[in-house]
Amino acid sequence: MILRKSILRTIKEKKFQYIGVVFLLVLAVTLYTSLSMAISTLDQRNRIFKNDYKQETFHFMTREPLKNSQLQELESEYDVTLEERRFQDLDIDQDAVLRLFNTSEEVNVPFVSQGVMPQGKNEIALAKVFAEQHGYEIGDSITLAGTKAEVTGYVYLPDYIYMIQQQSDLLSNPDQFGFGITSKETLVNIQGEEQIQVIGWSETNSVPEGMRASVNEKSTLLQFVGHEDNARIQFVENEIEGAQTTITTLPLFVLALSIAMVLLLMKRRLDLQRKEIGTLMAIGYRKNELIRHYLGYAWFVGLSGTVLGTLAGIGLSIPLSNLYAQFFNLPSLSLFDWDPMVLVLGVATPLGLLLVLTFIVIWRALKVDPLTLLRPKEMATGKKSWLEKLPVLNSGNFIKRFRLRLMVRSKWRSFYIFLGVMFSTVLLFFGLIMFNSMDRLVETTYEEIYTYDYAIHYKTLMTDTDETKDGISPYTSSEVEVTTENDTNKALIYGIEPGTEYLNLSSEGEKLNDRLSEGAVLSKPLAAILGVSEEDEITLTNSLNDEKRTIEVAGIADVFIGTSIYLPKSEVNEFLGFPGNAYTSIWQGQKPKMNENIFMIEDKQKVIESFESNSGATKSSVIGMAVFAVIIGVIVLTLLTNLIVEENSPSISLFKVMGYHDKEVSKLVLSVYTPVVMLSFFASIPLAVLSLEGTMNSLVKETGFLMPTEVSWWMVLIGFSVITLTYALSLTLSKQKLKKVSLQEALKKQQD
Amino acid sequence: MTINVENVTKTYESGEVTIHALREATLKIPDHKIVTILGPSGSGKSTLLNVIGGIDRFDSGTLVVAGQQLEFLKDHQLTDFRRKYAGFIFQQYNLIPTLTVQENVEVGRELSENPLDMKSMLEKVGMYDKKDKFPYQLSGGEQQRVAIARALIKNPQFLLCDEPTGALDEVTGKKILRLLKYVNEEFGTTVLIITHNHGIGAMAHKIIKMSSGSIVESFDNESPVDPEKVTWA
């Protein structure tokens, strides 16, 4: 069709508008494609690594190591593959810990990505990110507790995908912790405390029933961790699952803004071309031919947006995948390890939506008969909308009436501006709140509430009288099941001395330790998972002996990390069937010395440091979000104000003819939407808080932490300035267009 | 007989009042003739033309054009009817501003299965030299020539011209009338011209006069004059 030429010429003439919407679409598609590709890469790699390299189903540690014959017995009884694996935690470069394993062969098979597997004496392979962080290259030598060893390669372990030292650690930090593998002989020769664990693999990928008890009979279990409770394995799976929401929500929003803009432009175009449509209809063009013709705009925007967006998305997915590689130790096992479906969806969804919605707009415009279209619009629809009949719109001076009419006439535009500002504001506040809450989370949980410096976990139940010493506070902790009306979850129970100086349970400054006599105090994440609040009842089940106890929730402390229940120690000991003076761990202020009774030492300062080293990444992603919010805001507002200038150019021209200055005219026409922008901004703040809370709550089960979502006045101030500046910027851009409106415009239009 | 109008009535309800745009109009228009419809503003001329051209519906009566009984046609059949038989010329030319002269004519050409030759059409309307110009670069008369070429290129049976010279001065207007006469002679196209300019009636084979929706007079003109000779009101 020759008419196609007219589309291209129109687009060329209205470059700015079409570039704007295409850009919005590109953003949406880029976001979606890059995130999806990165996640699907992660997913694919995780799946292959897990299956091909026999990721463990569980692992356990016993007080006395099991003999080979005992392992074989278990293997045949439960149809599992078991392998003993030894490891040592070694101090490296002052502040870091390297967990050195012997090379396992049947379960958690290591994958060497570069270099070779360590074979000979004093050869080791290091986790890649750890090696990079500490500057070890292949061929370098590394000193391990006095023994010099050579780095032969970079290695990945299927059970250390998320590389954390302790299960309770939240953040992986290769600066502080990493792993390596070496031969058994080398490991034995290195001086230090060697630990033995058994790693197990089952075809069904679930822990066989009764196995845990059976192991416990052979030797007391110190630890038994199924893969579902193993953060090093589970975290990446949670990330993959959790990311789906972000991957779709954010791009969908931008997509909606972009499509809405296309529809507004389309409506505007069809309005402008009423006469042309009427003419074409009169001379015999069929409705479907005209629909096809006008859909050309949607095809143009849709195709250029999705194609450019997909290309940019593919490009961006590479650094994004690399970023993920910093957090998750997954080797790239194949070249093509992402889902091509991502590309199909990334193109088909926006294109399909755009075409269908534009089709509807065009179809509705073409329902009008040609004669009506050939008449000028004012005559065709002589009616005023009910809004325009409101008395406020017909009182006051001419300028006020003009502005109010402008706003009312284009209610969809007002709505669009409202949505655009809302999107930017919500995004901005997400960023601001998160920026703040990382600090708040650490401050409240680790500084105000956890006042200890070290937590020491023993291998066995302790009863001796260390606890009488000054500066030491014993406590009992164990895993229990918590049941509410709705469902059952796992949690950590802490039996503490209510008067302890090392745990200052509080909620918004109010101390809760005294309430322990009335019932349990819960951490925030647990309360969110269970959906309980103060005075609700929960039932605890001791998983070892199935004993139950129902207690009231006496308070919810501002502990933002972990699913914990706090109760008096005596009560917990009784519940768990321990002697009254028993304890499993202690808190203290001084750095402890390692001894053979100690299972693990937790250094609070290190946890805080790893949070802080991570907050850099969070903060830069927050800045990214803010920039994104501003870009979207500027585009949306500029496009809209531009459209308004274009549409009102006859009036603008008339104002100019009458002697108004550009400045006055722009104030008159452009700032019409200021109240809408302000209204949207303030309405969006609670929305941002609510939706962030919702997101956090929906993810709390996977992440195990909640973020405080408070808005402070400084956030409102920053947000307000950013949005105002964004608005001002787009007004400035549109003013350029307003200046170009010629004086003849007013006369020209009247002739038509 | 190409066009046969019988008792065609059309009314508009405008609030309390009923406007009779056409009152039982009856009329036969022979093939290959030039017909002018005269009458004061609001007398129903455009309504009559639109009804004949199939861009408007009527309330009662019968209307047969090119063998098709229009009141029985569905919307899409009406479109096909227009596509095949009718050519429209508007007072405001209604060219597509983003297309060149030739492209605008192409818009009409694409509607026909056996259109006329583009080059000779442009030459015949005298616009070949300006075939690559855009409408805004043309004078009103030139634009109307392009509109005529657009309507003619699909070789329609009749041309419906609603005040084709209404926006033109005498010299340019007469040139357009010449062109219409030429078209009628060269292609045998029936040409219906609405005008409130009574002088133009002199060039027609048949003259129809309308007043408040009714056809008040209809007579043949035995000796149509040359368009140059009409008196311009």
Ligand SMILES: Nc1ncnc2c1ncn2[C@@H]1O[C@H](COP(=O)(O)OP(=O)(O)O)[C@@H](O)[C@H]1O
């Ligand atoms: N869409 C419409 N709605 C209401 N009245 C109309 C409409 N179109 C035409 N009319 C009325 O019908 C009558 C005939 O109009 P028209 O055929 O346009 O007259 P003419 O072309 O002779 O000036 C006029 O009174 C006009 O006001």
Ligand SMILES: [Mg+2]
């Ligand atoms: Mg008329």
